[in-house]
Amino acid sequence: MKKELIFSEIQIKKINKEALGNKNGVSGAYVGQVLRGEKGKGRTARAIREDAKALLGILGDPILDIEVIDAEILTA
Numbered sequence: 608m609k610k611e612l613i614f615s616e617i618q619i620k621k622i623n624k625e626a627l628g629n630k631n632g633v634s635g636a637y638v639g640q641v642l643r644g645e646k647g648k649g650r651t652a653r654a655i656r657e658d659a660k661a662l663l664g665i666l667g668d669p670i671l672d673i674e675v676i677d678a679e680i681l682t683a
Contacts, residue, residue: 612656614642614663621666622659631655 619642624635631638631651641647641655 612660613644614656614659618659618663618668619643621668622662627655627658627662630658 619639622638622642624638624642628635628638631654633651633655637646638655638659641652642659646652647655
């Protein structure tokens with residue numbers, strides 16, 4: 608089963624995308640796209656999502672790992 612990190616718009620606004628981009632060698636715009644689920648299947652995108660999850664935990668807004676059994680159910 609595939610595990611995905613799902614970020615809300617409020618959570619995405621709390622994350623400093625430029626700082627996360629600098630850490631991972633990408634632009635802040637790319638970080639935003641990864642967090643919104645628009646881009647990113649590779650190692651860098653996974654690292655960005657894990658870093659964002661850690662930041663939200665520090666900020667007191669933890670994100671849960673969600674097991675996706677059928678992606679169509681989530682979009683229905």
